[in-house]
Amino acid sequence: MSSWRLLLTRPEEDCAALSRSLAAAGVVSSCLPLLTIEPVTLNDVQRRQIAALGQYQAIIVVSKPAARLLLDQQRRAGLQAPADGWFTVGETTAAVLQAAGLKVTFPTQGDDSEALLALPGLREAVAVPTARVLIVRGVGGRELLAERLAEQGASVEYLELYRRCLPAYPVGTLMGRIQAERLNGVVVSSGQGLEHLQQMAASDWPQVARLPLFVPSPRVAELARAAGAQQVVDCRGASAAALLAAVQRSAAPAY
Incomplete structure (x- = not known):
């Protein structure tokens, strides 16, 4: 013990x-x-983002709540998530998406934005001309991912699905x-x-x-x-x- x-x-x-x-x-x-995780009420822009996931070269999901809520919204809308193009900051978030049959890339060393940005797979995904990236997260948070990816020429959008509150x-x-x-x-x-x-x-x-x-x-x-x-x-x-x-x-x- x-x-x-x-x-x-x-x-x-x-x-x-x-x-x-x-x-x-x-x-x-x-x-x-x-x-505590409080889901937000989706607006029209967010619904369009969820319906158009296949149009993004990289979909970055930063947490397990974000992964669960995104998959839930997909199911409610009767949509099929694209199998490829998924990235997460860590293994536990990746597992949520992998359980839904999605192919996910994540850093095996480190569990943060810096480790994710170092992945060759993400660099290749955003190297495409006019690459589009969707970051799925809670309201607020770090801007490092968006800033670094924009520096590489990607067009970055946020899909914020929940708020984090103190009970x-x-x-x-x-x-x-x-x-x-x-x-x-x-x-x-x-x-x-x-x-x-x-x-x-x-x-x-x-x-x-x-x-x-x-x-x-x-x-x-x-x-x-x-x-x-x-x-x-x-x-x-x-x-x-x-x-x-x-x-x-x-x-x-x-x-």
């Missing part, structure tokens, strides 16, 4: 799945979702959970998750920041350190396997 007792903060469905994977490896965890919890819930369950580490899956962790902690943030913080990428690690996190562990991926590997190579502190 591992000495780690981790607080998981992903959306509820993902949090539960991650907790089961950790439990199978002997790692205790506690779920406190700090992100409403009573004041003190976060620190109360950590203390009651003697948790000795925290896991966040994105920069937005880190932001919500700080908001939730409020005046307790200095105490929370002393706990080891597991993050999915160098970018989020940099954000965490800038926010005052004292021990940041970069998992180099957002998958359960990446987190488990990071946990196994890290010594758990005494509570």
